[in-house]
Amino acid sequence: MPEGHTLHRLAHTLDRAFAGTTPRVTSPQGRFVAGAALLDGRACEGAQAWGKHLFVTFVGERILNVHLGLIGVFDVLRYAAGPGLAVPAPPAVGAVRMRLLTDEWVADLRGATVVEVVTPEQQAATLARLGPDPLRAGEPGQDPARSLAKLARTDRSIAELLMDQSVLAGVGNVYRCEVLHRHRVAPFTPGRLVKASTWLELWDDLVDLMPLGVAFGQIITLPEQVEEAQALLAPVRADGEAQASGEPAAYVVDWQGGAEGERGRGRGRSKRPAYEVVSPLPREYAVYKRTGEPCPRCGARVRSQVVAGRTLYWCGRCQRRR
DNA sequence: GTTTAATGGGTAT
């Protein structure tokens, strides 16, 4: 279920699980056997995400590149309470393209559109094609002003531009619908008519919102939920130990929630292991997937339309073009 | 048992 927040959370979890270890790398399903052999038995140096692209680096400049696409899933589970306990690894269920395994952690990848081993040069080429990532705001090159020149000379709609990863990296269909609604932006406004200030407001909002998505493992955009999520994070952010550890504070909730690693209620013959992310917040949105229902702000019916193969949702009244 | 939808994106037309 991948927008940028999913990949950044995953990068962090994989980094915590495998950096500094030498995992076994296999392809139970058999479609990544050659690639897995290139990584098997090599020490893992770490994992990072840019937009929706995930990279796991191994010694010898071998980099695992994963893109989950629409339906890809990368399940990371701590199946043993500690290293060296000789707990049997869980069986690979379903179409597991690649498995990373230590005596403590297992990570199963399914359904991804891109799984390949790349060189640092190839990684750089991929990154060069990406626009700024709100989850990397403040880092060199991650500047929303970069996108303004593109906006100024295109008739493509703002809804389309938000999904263009070379304009903005990491936003997908849910974040685009919701952030446009939050700012009352008419989705079909051509890029050249979007004010620079509006673009920067959208960016700033995503910079605030997306870390909540990372921290809670779900997209949070309803104003009251954003407030609640920020309140839940506040004490964690203030935690001295977390600060000292150098971890991005927004990730810390995942320690306390024990998100990955808690076994949930299995449903019999499921093709995926059943562990659940524990989140205090129900999955609710203002407009996404709410066609015909009332806009939570003005009560008008939410509209939807397929745009270039993706369903766009918006409120016809408060996002009316002016 | 079969069809469909899902928070993506590439390539052909």
Added chain:
DNA sequence: TACCCCTTAAACT
């Protein structure tokens, strides 16, 4: 704009 790839599970028959 259409079609293709990846996989699962819920919603249909």
